[in-house]
Amino acid sequence: MTELTAPQGVDADYYRVGTPVADTKAPAGPIAEKWTKRKFDASLVNPANRRKLSVIIVGTGLAGGAAGATLGEAGYHVKSFCFQDSPRRAHSIAAQGGINAAKNYKEDGDSIYRLFYDTVKGGDYRARETNVYRLAEVSANIIDQCVAQGVPFAREYGGLLDNRSFGGVQVSRTFYARGQTGQQLLIGAYQALERQVAAGTVEMFTRHEMLELIVADGRARGIIARDLVTGEIETHLADAVVLASGGYGNVFFLSTNAMGSNVTANWRAHRKGAYFGNPCYTQIHPTCIPVSGDHQSKLTLMSESLRNDGRIWVPKRKEDCDKDPRQIPEADRDYYLERIYPAFGNLVPRDIASRQAKNMCDEGRGVGPMVGDFRRGVYLDFSDAISRLGRSAVEAKYGNLFDMYARITGENPYETPMRIYPAVHYTMGGLWVDYDLMSNIPGLFVTGEANFSDHGANRLGASALMQGLADGYFVLPNTIRDYLAKGPYPKLDENSPAVAEARQSVDQRVRTLLSINGERSVDSFHKELGHIMWEYCGMERTETGLMKAIDLIRSLRAEFWRNVRVLGSAETLNQSLEKAGRVADFLELGELMCIDALHRRESCGGHFRAESQTEDGEALRHDDQFCYVAAWEFGGNGEGGMGAPVLHKEDLTYEFIQLKQRSYK
Amino acid sequence: MKLTLKIWRQDGPRARGELVTYVVEDISPDMSFLEMLDVLNEQLNAKGEEPIAFDSDCREGICGMCGLMISGEAHGPEKTTTCQLHMRSFRDGETVTIEPWRADAFPVIRDLVVNRSAFDRIIQAGGFISVNTGSAPKAEAVLVPKPNADRAFMAAECIGCGACVAACPNAAAMLFMGAKITHLGELPQGQPERAQRVKAMVAQHDAEGFGGCTNIGECSAACPKGIPLDVISQLNHDLRKAGAGRF
Numbered sequence: 025m026t027e028l029t030a031p032q033g034v035d036a037d038y039y040r041v042g043t044p045v046a047d048t049k050a051p052a053g054p055i056a057e058k059w060t061k062r063k064f065d066a067s068l069v070n071p072a073n074r075r076k077l078s079v080i081i082v083g084t085g086l087a088g089g090a091a092g093a094t095l096g097e098a099g100y101h102v103k104s105f106c107f108q109d110s111p112r113r114a115h116s117i118a119a120q121g122g123i124n125a126a127k128n129y130k131e132d133g134d135s136i137y138r139l140f141y142d143t144v145k146g147g148d149y150r151a152r153e154t155n156v157y158r159l160a161e162v163s164a165n166i167i168d169q170c171v172a173q174g175v176p177f178a179r180e181y182g183g184l185l186d187n188r189s190f191g192g193v194q195v196s197r198t199f200y201a202r203g204q205t206g207q208q209l210l211i212g213a214y215q216a217l218e219r220q221v222a223a224g225t226v227e228m229f230t231r232h233e234m235l236e237l238i239v240a241d242g243r244a245r246g247i248i249a250r251d252l253v254t255g256e257i258e259t260h261l262a263d264a265v266v267l268a269s270g271g272y273g274n275v276f277f278l279s280t281n282a283m284g285s286n287v288t289a290n291w292r293a294h295r296k297g298a299y300f301g302n303p304c305y306t307q308i309h310p311t312c313i314p315v316s317g318d319h320q321s322k323l324t325l326m327s328e329s330l331r332n333d334g335r336i337w338v339p340k341r342k343e344d345c346d347k348d349p350r351q352i353p354e355a356d357r358d359y360y361l362e363r364i365y366p367a368f369g370n371l372v373p374r375d376i377a378s379r380q381a382k383n384m385c386d387e388g389r390g391v392g393p394m395v396g397d398f399r400r401g402v403y404l405d406f407s408d409a410i411s412r413l414g415r416s417a418v419e420a421k422y423g424n425l426f427d428m429y430a431r432i433t434g435e436n437p438y439e440t441p442m443r444i445y446p447a448v449h450y451t452m453g454g455l456w457v458d459y460d461l462m463s464n465i466p467g468l469f470v471t472g473e474a475n476f477s478d479h480g481a482n483r484l485g486a487s488a489l490m491q492g493l494a495d496g497y498f499v500l501p502n503t504i505r506d507y508l509a510k511g512p513y514p515k516l517d518e519n520s521p522a523v524a525e526a527r528q529s530v531d532q533r534v535r536t537l538l539s540i541n542g543e544r545s546v547d548s549f550h551k552e553l554g555h556i557m558w559e560y561c562g563m564e565r566t567e568t569g570l571m572k573a574i575d576l577i578r579s580l581r582a583e584f585w586r587n588v589r590v591l592g593s594a595e596t597l598n599q600s601l602e603k604a605g606r607v608a609d610f611l612e613l614g615e616l617m618c619i620d621a622l623h624r625r626e627s628c629g630g631h632f633r634a635e636s637q638t639e640d641g642e643a644l645r646h647d648d649q650f651c652y653v654a655a656w657e658f659g660g661n662g663e664g665g666m667g668a669p670v671l672h673k674e675d676l677t678y679e680f681i682q683l684k685q686r687s688y689k
Numbered sequence: 690m691k692l693t694l695k696i697w698r699q700d701g702p703r704a705r706g707e708l709v710t711y712v713v714e715d716i717s718p719d720m721s722f723l724e725m726l727d728v729l730n731e732q733l734n735a736k737g738e739e740p741i742a743f744d745s746d747c748r749e750g751i752c753g754m755c756g757l758m759i760s761g762e763a764h765g766p767e768k769t770t771t772c773q774l775h776m777r778s779f780r781d782g783e784t785v786t787i788e789p790w791r792a793d794a795f796p797v798i799r800d801l802v803v804n805r806s807a808f809d810r811i812i813q814a815g816g817f818i819s820v821n822t823g824s825a826p827k828a829e830a831v832l833v834p835k836p837n838a839d840r841a842f843m844a845a846e847c848i849g850c851g852a853c854v855a856a857c858p859n860a861a862a863m864l865f866m867g868a869k870i871t872h873l874g875e876l877p878q879g880q881p882e883r884a885q886r887v888k889a890m891v892a893q894h895d896a897e898g899f900g901g902c903t904n905i906g907e908c909s910a911a912c913p914k915g916i917p918l919d920v921i922s923q924l925n926h927d928l929r930k931a932g933a934g935r936f
Contacts, residue, residue, distance in 0.1 A: 094822040109744065110809050112849055113752040129829070165825075172825035174818045174873050176842035183832030201842060207751055208845060215817035222813040230806065253798055282746040316719045321727055322748045428750065431773050434719075497822045545734045547727070592739045596701055597799040599742055600734070 028670065031623070034567065038574065038619045038668060045299075045655055045674035050154035050459040055680050056136075059158045062459065063502050067509035074099035075225075077508045078262040080247055082234045082289045084111030086206075086489060087472025088268030089213035090496025096220030098501060100508070103260055104217065104226055105249060107233045107284055107602075112214040115270060115282040116492060119206025120327035120425070121190065122198035123170075123489040125163040129187055134195040136160045141681060143487060146192045146373050147452070147480020148629035148645065149683050150302070152653070152676060154459055155477045162498040163490055167199055169497055173212040177201050190485040191328050192373035192688075198486045203327050203424045209489055213496070232258075233602065234289045235530045237265065237296045237468070240522035243513060244293075244468035248530045252602060255595040257530055259518055263511040264467045264504060267293060268496070271451035271473040273306065275610045275617065276562070277554025279448035280312060280325040286606035287613050290455050290474055298463040299655035299672060301456035301476030303613065304621035307483050307630050308563050309449030310377035313432055314392055314401040323447040324432060326404075326425050328485040331370045331377070333409035333418065334442070336361050338389040338402050345391050349403055349441050360384060368688040375482045375630040375643075376688060378446035382563050383641075385445075392443045401443035410438065446563065450488060452479040452630070453620075456655040456674075460503035461495060464655075467513075469504055471495035476653065481629025534594050537604045542587030546603045549584050553577065553607070553614055561618050566634045570622040574615055581611040612666055616656060619669060626650045647683050651676050690716040690776060693784040694729070696741055699797055706797065708786065718777035722765065723748065723755060725776055742800040748772040750913065753848030756855065757801055758788040763852035763911040770850060770913045790851050792860035794898040805851050807897040808865060814893035815886035816869045818878050837875045844871035846914040853908035853916075859900030864908035866890050867920030870927055884931035891928060 028040045051061040069077065078101040081092045089111055092104040106114060128134040139160035144151055167185070171177065177199050178186040187196040201208040220226040229249065236248035238261070246261035272287035273279035294300045311326045337357045339345055344352050360380060362369040370377075381402045384390060392401035410418050415438060419426070426437045433443070454476040461469050461477070472492040479487060516523065560566075560573035584607070592598040627636045627643035628650070636644045653674040659667035691714045699706030713729050720728070723745050730740035745755040750773040759765035765774045779785065787801065795803040833841075845868070853864035870887055873879035879886075902921055909918040930936055 090822075097821040108746055108752075108754060109805055110753075110849065112809075113746055113754045115747060115752070117752050118747045118749055127828075165823075168825040168828045169820070169822060171828040171831070172818065172820040172878055174841070174845075174876050174878050176838055176845050176872070176876070178842075179833055179835050179838040181835050183834050183838075185828060201845075204751065204846065207848075208842075211845065215812060216820075216822075218809060218812045219817040219819065221809075228809070230809075280749075282752065283748060284746050317717055319717060319720045319724045319728060321721070321724050324749045428773070431767075431769060431775065434775070434777060501822070545731055547731060589734060591734060591737065597742055597802060600740055 034571065035623055038622060040668050040670045042657060042670040042672045045653070045672050048152065048154065048458045048674065055153065055157045058154055059161055066502060066506035069505050069509050071099055075101055077101065077511050078103065079264050079266060079504065080260055080262040081105065081266045081268055082247065083114065083268035083270060083474070084214070084217065085114035085116035085268060085270055085472060086210060086213055086492030087474070087496045088266070089114065089210065089217045090493050091266060091268060091471060091500050092226050093213060093216035093220055094497050094501045095504070096217070096223065096225035099225065102220070102226040103229065103262060105229045105232045105234060107231065107252060109230055111217055111228065111230065112211060114210060115285055116489070117207045117210045118282065119489050120203040120325065121329040122188065122200035122205045122486040123166065123209065123493070124190070124197050124486040125167045125199060125490065126160055126197060127164050127167060129185065130196045132195045134197050138195065139163060139197065142193045143478070143484060144480065144681050145686060146482060146484035148482050148686060149480065149647070149651070149678065150628055150676065151478055151480030153678060153680055158499065159478050159491060159494050162494045165498055166490065166493045170209055170212050173216060175201065175208045175212045188329060189332060189371065191331060191371050191377070192484045200329070203329070203422065206489060209493065213493070234269070235292065235605065236526040237293045238522055238526045239296050239465060240516055240520060243466045245513065245516050245522070248526045250530070253597055255593070255598070257527060259523055259527060261516050263513050264469060264507055266469045266471060266500065266504070267455065267474050268471045269474045271454070272610070272613060273448045273451050275553065275614050276448040276557045277551050278315065278320060278323050278558070280309060280323050283322065286609070288606050288609045291609040291613055293455060293463070293465070293468060295658050296465065297658065298465050298468060299456035299657055300453070300616060301653050301655050302453040302620065303617045303656065304561065304624065304631060305452035305481050305629065306448060307374060307450040307452060308378040308446045310374055310381055310446050311404065311444045312447035313429065314443050314445040315395055316393070324428065325447070325449060326429060326442065326444060328374065330404060330422060330425060333421070334370065334404040334406050335359055335408060336370050336377070336402055336404055338384045338391060342388045345389060345399055349391070358389070365688045372688045373482060373484060378630070379563055379632055381444070381446055400445045402445070403441040404444045405441035406437065407441070450483055452476065452481060452483055456653065460506065461500055462503070462507065467507060469500060471500050481631055533605065534601065537588070537590050537601060537608070538594060540585065540588050540590070542589050544587050545589060546600055546607050549580065549588060550603070550607045550610070552580055553611060556580070557614055557617070561621050564632045564634055565621050567622065570618045573618045577611065577615045577618065584608065584611055615666065616669060620654055620656065623671065624650055624654065645685065651683070690718065690779070690781045692716060692779065695784065695786045696801070697788045698741065698800055701799055702796055716776050718775065720776045721748070721772060722759070722774040722776065723772050742802050744802050745772050751848060753850040756790055756850045756852055758790060758855055760786050763790070763856040764913055768913060768915065770848070790855035792854045792899070794860065794862070795851060795854065807899070808849050808851065808862070810897065811862065811866060811890050811893045812869070815882065815889035816873070818873060819882060831877055833876060841872050841875035844868045844875070844916065844920055847916055848914060850913065852911045852913060854899065856907040856911035857900070858905060858907065859903060861902045861908070862894055862899040863902040863921045863924060864912060864916055866894055867924035868916045871920040871923045874923065874927060883927060884936040887924065887927040887931050
């Protein structure tokens with residue numbers, strides 16, 4: 025039963041308030057014993073019965089690929105889906121820097137508890153303690169598993185694994201494979217997955233996109249997918265559905281995500297009743313290559329590990345901004361992170377590094393070419409590191425990143441400082457899940473970046489790979505068995521109303537998109553949405569800006585359904601049609617993100633609310649009012665497609681870590 | 690910049706294809722090659738013509754999804770992926786031919802999009818280390834000398850794009866396979882299955898319709914990750930030892 029109340033003030037027009045989320049189903053007891061207890065209490069499935077139980081997994085990145093492999097090894101019948109031509113393409117592959125694990129190889133005071141503490145603090149005290157502790161607890165197992173699979177992590181001359189440090193922490197706990205850690209981890213998971221394909225436990229569906237969730241008798245029972253090659257609309261049924269479909273940063277059009285990264289699987293599930301947790305929590309990554317022009321289709325990240333040896337600066341004087349940086353003397357440079365945050369310097373968390381870069385450019389001290397009225401870039405300078413360590417040592421550590429930078433910009437970063445600017449990189453928000461990673465729809469599990477659970481309002485570097493693999497290898501396989509043990513669930517007929525309704529809605533949508541035949545391309549709508557989101561729901565947000573954004577998105581969405589042009593047919597490979605469906609969902613998600621941002625009248629993590637700052641311009645949280653997860657229920661189909669969403673609050677209780685205003689000074 | 694493009698258009702797997710000529714103007718040298726195709730597609734869409742289908746995903750040179758034959762060279766004139774190729778590598782007024790990867794084992798799906806699932810099946814045949822989740826020993830328990838770890842990493846950089854096959858006159862996938870054999874064979878964890886792995890992968894490679902290696906070296910020259918030719922020597926070495934039962 026949902027009790028609805030109207031919020032106060034301007035918010036009243038945008039959303040309604042429902043009953044709080046009562047229970048996240050984490051076991052009681054000391055935090056270090058919760059996961060052991062949960063694993064013991066979760067029902068077991070006899071090996072002989074596993075093959076009678078089926079699981080659909082959407083997405084083959086670290087979270088989905090690892091889960092598919094592990095559930096296949098256990099003997100369940102897995103159906104795995106990806107929109108790319110091979111599971112090895114998933115965007116986890118692009119992660120560069122590394123993966124955290126509390127191995128304490130450096131004997132520098134690391135521990136499970138410290139990784140837990142750092143992650144909660146880094147998330148600005150908006151993550152759930154129980155989940156984060158578990159993440160830290162299984163982190164060491166991940167490294168063991170990956171090494172056994174043959175992941176070639178960096179090693180020292182003695183043959184032991186090497187570690188480096190990353191933003192927001194003071195220990196070296198990051199394992200890495202040059203600047204290609206995500207690639208190597210994903211290839212490990214991919215190979216494990218393909219091994220199960222060969223073993224017959226995993227059925228692989230490449231070039232397939234999930235377009236609808238099937239919910240029958242209150243349970244998630246399958247998906248409707250489109251074969252992107254033949255255009256066929258297919259029904260796939262199972263005992264449980266796992267969404268491991270990644271993040272939704274592409275709502276901003278320009279982001280570090282892959283071209284195909286999208287929110288459709290998540291959004292379709294949201295429309296079927298799954299709560300969306302903290303949709304406005306977006307990570308803007310500080311070290312990306314700046315935008316060079318209007319043609320740009322994506323932004324490229326330079327690993328944050330560069331901040332270990334690179335020093336960030338802008339000229340002290342505006343007049344110096346168009347000078348050759350090598351001609352600007354030391355005294356005229358402002359190493360602003362080292363100045364403002366002497367304890368952490370260039371290794372402050374991502375949100376802080378990004379906002380300060382924006383502040384410098386807003387003050388008119390940005391560098392690089394003018395884009396609009398601003399120079400949007402700051403220097404990341406390796407000249408000190410090169411003179412201290414030698415060029416070859418720098419090359420060994422970061423060679424591929426330097427090459428990538430040179431290729432994209434046409435500049436040589438060994439000789440002139442890199443230019444960097446923040447870009448949308450990761451979304452901490454996602455579908456709401458309980459301790460078991462199950463959404464509020466029984467049988468629908470959500471893992472990796474697609475869920476909201478572990479990073480609060482800001483994710484620390486090298487934590488996404490950790491979470492994806494923790495969920496996929498170790499957490500989900502242990503929690504989903506408790507649900508599957510109660511199955512097999514009653515066989516669902518392909519002609520049952522739940523299936524027929526889902527199929528029909530997909531058919532209808534595809535037909536509609538192809539029949540509008542308007543005047544604007546899908547990309548033009550996507551770009552316009554991206555501009556709105558970046559301007560009003562990006563690094564800094566205001567009440568008036570967000571209200572304006574909501575109006576703009578609503579009218580853009582109306583125009584989309586009136587004026588989009590999608591050519592071709594539904595019966596072949598049709599990339600415009602694929603994009604159109606994804607952008608249609610982004611146009612709805614964007615509005616929910618703005619409503620979430622509007623209601624959260626505090627600054628926290630990557631979300632800076634201009635009305636909520638300290639005297640010296642730092643983010644100001646309001647723990648008394650906002651120490652909760654905002655879990656949004658779909659508001660139904662109102663006029664223009666969406667009724668006012670319903671806010672369910674999950675209060676965050678900190679039993680083990682004391683809430684503090686973050687300080688990296 | 691202004692370019693004349695001759696692009697392979699083919700409606701479907703069984704349709705006849707042909708090269709169609711397009712002229713694109715106002716190209717910025719800072720654009721990537723695929724962004725240039727995005728611009729062309731926007732223009733085609735505005736004219737009511739169906740856009741050209743091509744694959745790409747990460748657009749930062751790591752996922753391996755993109756891959757075009759550009760004026761006869763896999764991924765074009767630079768040693769990088771198509772998505773990381775920039776227009777500053779072309780001359781104003783140049784004519785550029787754009788085709789899909791050509792190989793029997795990579796059938797065309799549409800326009801510039803091909804089916805590379807044969808690569809997945811080669812990995813399924815043995816391109817892995819059999820270790821179930823949870824059964825791994827402690828990572829620190831096994832030391833790996835740095836030279837072996839580095840060589841394994843070098844070989845593991847393969848992105849599975851298929852440029853090696855497209856560049857090879859025999860459409861062989863030996864570089865792709867050799868990279869995996871080398872990656873796993875350099876590591877202590879990869880030893881137990883070393884003989885079985887190479888035999889099964891090579892059998893699958895041949896069954897997929899890839900050709901044999903005749904040491905021409907186009908594969909390595911086209912490889913965006915610079916995988917060296919000696920991984921094929923490693924492959925042959927392992928195959929010989931496996932055949933002789935000497936692992």
